[in-house]
Amino acid sequence: MSAEHADALALVQTHRLELGGQAVAEYVWRPHVPNTLSPRPFLHPVRTLSGVEVTEAMPTDHLHHLGASLAVPDVGGANFWGGRTYVRGRGSVPLPNHGVQRHHRWEARTEAVLAHELRWNRFDGTALLRERRRIAARPVDDRAWALDFRYSLQNLTGEPLVISSPGAKGRIGAGYGGFFWRARRGLRSVRILGPGVAGEERLHGARTDWLALAAHGPDPWTLVFVPDAGQGDPWFVRGDDYVGVGPSLAWSEPLTALPGQGPRRRIVTVIADGALGAEAIEGLVETVAAKRES
Template structure:
């Protein structure tokens, strides 16, 4: 079903002009005629790719795509997705599982996140919110997690950026405690991926990773920081784009460690289970919240910091809404 929110009066340089379409499997959201996101919430991927909702494509306001879907090197990478490789013995990331002393192994443990029901909301400022419930089902058919998830698409203060706010609340309904970890907690050094994970276009390979205080490069992998950014250049248009991911400290978790790579492929994400397992007790709820800024153009340390600061302000303003 298609929906249109008529243009609202200009607010500075910001202009509403929101449209969205939901076909019962995926929702697409556009601002000013540019489709900025598609969120597939009923995934039909193969079981060994851990079917789960994902964002792809994601575009800048200028129309450049900043995500990759099923890249040949890791077909279970899906744009931006909430993915956990070590939820106890189960894999909700996709692909093989890392086991201490045994390297990666294909195991019958790839679970799936199954959509239950949705709600949507839009306002006159051009902000769109989508919320839904999910059940996490192991490959053997056991229900282990019930999740309430939402995302909000917010147009930027200018015509060169917009922000995706992602929020999840996961409840352990397995009846037992679960340890959430990563390949690093299983013994693989500096490979603590898991959480909200972005896979960038192959053209972004060799791009620039930026962190607070002017820090750059893959040495930021495994470091704690409130945000991280990636700058890449597109094929065809030869334009640049900037992705900034910002953690919401109001959830009460420690500042996240980050998984980020520029080679052999571009990826980035706050990894809350990077180096230490987290005990997910039976019946408890874990909450995480992030902002992802998607901006046209290249960024130096100053611009990346400014985008991160604005996103952090947005998280603070909208906390609890």
């Protein structure tokens, strides 16, 4: 990270999420980042119970990757992902179309629960979406805790609003957009696991009940992503040039939100110490399902 971008991160306004008095994550609810990164609230750093950081923000390979955040590459022509915009027939090009997610008001703000309303504003300041977001830190066991992230989007315009991705515009396998987690690999090797299956090539674009990243090496960790049952969004997965995971809102087809309507999603991420195997991960998934609140 450059000194300039480090200074930008130093100006943010944050709220600490804690469990039992221990800080497990910082929520940057009012960021100060360049407009080309599509400024938005994000979680970073997120830590295991032993203090290992498992998110990465503004890495040199993709400056617009901001820890764990809600990012969509195209909402009515506005880029809420950051970086370049994919244009059919031209590829990814820099455009002055970056949107901003702005905090509007708090609904809850405690050590373990945050809830607020946001506005997704287009580059000219027009509000496209109202979002209600709720983030909660929950205990799991002595090696893991869970981050419960849920959101609902409402179209504020008087016309249908198209939510899209490069994948929906013809770029095969690039259907990213939605909740996205940029993980910190460091010197570790990372295995990508799903129910009865493993590997990026088999899980990228797949629809599974959960997906896990298990990092082997110094200070090992495991992340287990568990969406609500029935959501069925395909996974966008990267494990080679960088490590990132997110369920896609518009994998190969755009999603259209009518006026006053929009998608609602929930995903629970288990953050565990140690590089866990499939059996231990399944156990965590069952524990999360048993503890999941309505």
